[in-house]
Every structure is written in structure tokens, then in C-alpha cells.
Amino acid sequence: MKLEEIKNPDLKNYINLVYMQGENKNQEAIDKLEQEIKEYINEYPLIISIEDNEAVKIPYGNDGEYVVPVFTDEREYTLGMQYFSLNVMDENKDYIIEKLDYLKKLKEDPNFLGYLVNISSASYIINTSLL
Incomplete structure (x- = not known):
């Protein structure tokens, strides 16, 4: 699957x-x-x-807790990478296209708080109880 083929309008609607x-x-x-x-x-x-x-893990809080950014489409990915660049995280240039169960081992980490959807716009954390 290619980056430009990823579209998740339903997820955006649910978040809104x-x-x-x-x-x-x-x-x-x-x-x-x-x-x-x-x-x-x-x-x-x-x-x-x-x-x-x-x-990529983004620190969230003071106790080693973190979130993992995910993006719903190519536009949000591009904007998110620009946001990373503004916050000195611009070395993160690679991506994969996967279902979130690909990273199930993260759920076992007590410091993992969830996935941060579309960090550059109206963000939403998919917390671990939804995984």
C-alpha cells in the first residue's frame, strides 16, 4: 500500500x-x-x-511516559513531519503503513500511554484501553 492511498475519513469523523x-x-x-x-x-x-x-516515541509527562504519533493520511503525515521539524524532531523521516496491532508489544510497556493521532492538527490520543 502506498502513502497516498491511505485515507481514514471515518476515523477523523469519530474523533470529531x-x-x-x-x-x-x-x-x-x-x-x-x-x-x-x-x-x-x-x-x-x-x-x-x-x-x-x-x-517514534514522544515524551508525554515527566515519568518516562510517552505516546506514539500516527497519521490518518498523507497530508497529515506531511504536516506532522513539519511539526516535528519545528520541535527539533526532524530526523524522523521514515514511515510504515500498518494496522496498530503491528505494535502490540508497546501495550505491554507501562510508560506507553497510547497513539497520538495527527499531532499537527486536532490531536486525539487513542489510549491503550482501546487497543
């Missing part, structure tokens, strides 16, 4: 709906949407930034 339901404090709808996200990420590939054959 989670934000809207969060504003409305509708936990029941959020739970339902998170289940939809869980099913979606098990079925469709995303773009994962890698360096030295390992997923």
Missing part, C-alpha cells in the same frame, strides 16, 4: 464526534464512539512514523 460529545458531557455517546474507534483501528492501517525500525 468524541470532541463534540465531550463538550456536551455525553459519556454514553463517547463510550459508543470509542468502541467504534477500537473496531476501526483494528481493521484499517494508519501511517506510523519510525526511526531505526522502531516507532
Whole structure:
């Protein structure tokens, strides 16, 4: 599969709906949407930034915790790499296209908080409970 072939408009819609339901404090709808996200990420590939054959990790918090950036399409990947460049992380230029289960071993790491979707725009963390 090629980078330009990756499109995930449904995932973007789910994320936007989670934000809207969060504003409305509708936990029941959020739970339902998170289940939809869980099913979606098990079925469709995303773009994962890698360096030295390992997923790029972004520090998140002060205790060694981190998130792994993933991208929904080529545009978001390009913007994300520009964002990395602005934050002195520009050495991360490689990517793979995989389903998130490819990195299941990360879920076993207590410092892994989840996947950060589209870091350059309205970001959303897919936490480990959804993996």
C-alpha cells in the first residue's frame, strides 16, 4: 500500500464526534464512539512514523511516559513531519503503513500511554484501553 492511498475519513469523523460529545458531557455517546474507534483501528492501517525500525516515541509527562504519533493520511503525515521539524524532531523521516496491532508489544510497556493521532492538527490520543 502506498502513502497516498491511505485515507481514514471515518476515523477523523469519530474523533470529531468524541470532541463534540465531550463538550456536551455525553459519556454514553463517547463510550459508543470509542468502541467504534477500537473496531476501526483494528481493521484499517494508519501511517506510523519510525526511526531505526522502531516507532517514534514522544515524551508525554515527566515519568518516562510517552505516546506514539500516527497519521490518518498523507497530508497529515506531511504536516506532522513539519511539526516535528519545528520541535527539533526532524530526523524522523521514515514511515510504515500498518494496522496498530503491528505494535502490540508497546501495550505491554507501562510508560506507553497510547497513539497520538495527527499531532499537527486536532490531536486525539487513542489510549491503550482501546487497543
